[in-house]
Amino acid sequence: MTTPSSPSKTMDFYDIAMKPPAAVNPWKSRLALNFKGVPYKTTWVPLPDIGRVRRGLGVPACRKLADGSDFYTLPILVDPNTDSKIGDSFDIAVYLQKTYPDSGAGDLFPPQQLDYTYDQDLPPWAPPLTKPRAGEYAEYSKFNMHVDRAFSAHVGLMGSFLPLDSQESKDEMVRRAGVKSWEDFEIKGEAREKMKESFRIMLGDLAKLLSKDPSGPFILGKQISYADMIIGGWIYIMRGTLPEDEWQEIINWHEGIFRRLYEGLQQYAEVK
Numbered sequence: 022m023t024t025p026s027s028p029s030k031t032m033d034f035y036d037i038a039m040k041p042p043a044a045v046n047p048w049k050s051r052l053a054l055n056f057k058g059v060p061y062k063t064t065w066v067p068l069p070d071i072g073r074v075r076r077g078l079g080v081p082a083c084r085k086l087a088d089g090s091d092f093y094t095l096p097i098l099v100d101p102n103t104d105s106k107i108g109d110s111f112d113i114a115v116y117l118q119k120t121y122p123d124s125g126a127g128d129l130f131p132p133q134q135l136d137y138t139y140d141q142d143l144p145p146w147a148p149p150l151t152k153p154r155a156g157e158y159a160e161y162s163k164f165n166m167h168v169d170r171a172f173s174a175h176v177g178l179m180g181s182f183l184p185l186d187s188q189e190s191k192d193e194m195v196r197r198a199g200v201k202s203w204e205d206f207e208i209k210g211e212a213r214e215k216m217k218e219s220f221r222i223m224l225g226d227l228a229k230l231l232s233k234d235p236s237g238p239f240i241l242g243k244q245i246s247y248a249d250m251i252i253g254g255w256i257y258i259m260r261g262t263l264p265e266d267e268w269q270e271i272i273n274w275h276e277g278i279f280r281r282l283y284e285g286l287q288q289y290a291e292v293k
């Protein structure tokens with residue numbers, strides 16, 4: 022198969038439906054798609070329909086539920102230019118870089134060392150989002166896993182504010198988590214303050230990596246890479262979920278280094 026160097030047909034990007042106009046979830050891929058400047062449009066899938074849609078497209082599950090059964094997730098990217106279907110955000114970024122190396126704003130994976138690990142145990146309700154892979158881009162893949170672990174451990178601060186599109190979508194999450202109601206997801210009072218403090222410490226470690234090149238706002242200074250989108254994807258989830266006062270507080274921690282990253286990525290944050 023010949024691969025077009027710049028795609029002409031519009032790709033389909035599958036994201037979880039939220040109350041319009043919110044886009045909350047697969048921001049890493051959205052930032053990567055916009056950075057590569059490829060044509061795509063979003064298909065919004067209600068949470069209870071993800072399994073049906075993913076199976077319908079013939080894309081195998083990339084996560085497991087705690088009981089070992091398949092966990093059907095988004096994003097998925099379908100590219101009619103090459104007849105490809107990709108069902109994991111890291112794979113989507115690698116696919117875009119390999120298939121369209123000269124498209125858009127540059128290389129998503131410039132070689133770099135990404136010194137950051139998060140080795141604390143995850144709570145049982147936060148099963149691993151990603152597995153690291155060997156070979157090409159292994160450094161980015163390992164970083165992706167550690168950053169996913171670090172934010173997943175604190176996702177309790179955000180979960181109850183997820184602006185899902187319908188009561189059915191909320192009911193599905195409640196059923197799966199084995200809790201009584203949506204309100205049970207909210208972490209309040211002292212427990213919230215404790216989790217925020219742990220979040221502040223975790224972000225402090227990531228801030229060290231981001232401040233390596235003071236010409237910032239990106240890890241490589243003025244040059245954006247997928248590593249910035251790995252962190253930035255989570256910052257956009259925070260933006261779409263945290264209450265305004267908490268968002269303002271958290272985004273300004275550590276001398277505003279994460280606010281500058283968020284602002285630096287805004288040029289690639291269009292929802293199409």
Ligand SMILES: N[C@@H](CCC(=O)N[C@@H](CS)C(=O)NCC(=O)O)C(=O)O
Pocket residue numbers: 037046068071083084093094095096108109110111150151
């Ligand atoms: N490793 C996958 C993880 C994707 C993932 O876990 N997606 C979650 C949202 S963050 C999802 O689709 N959840 C569906 C559900 O909870 O039903 C990736 O990076 O694409």
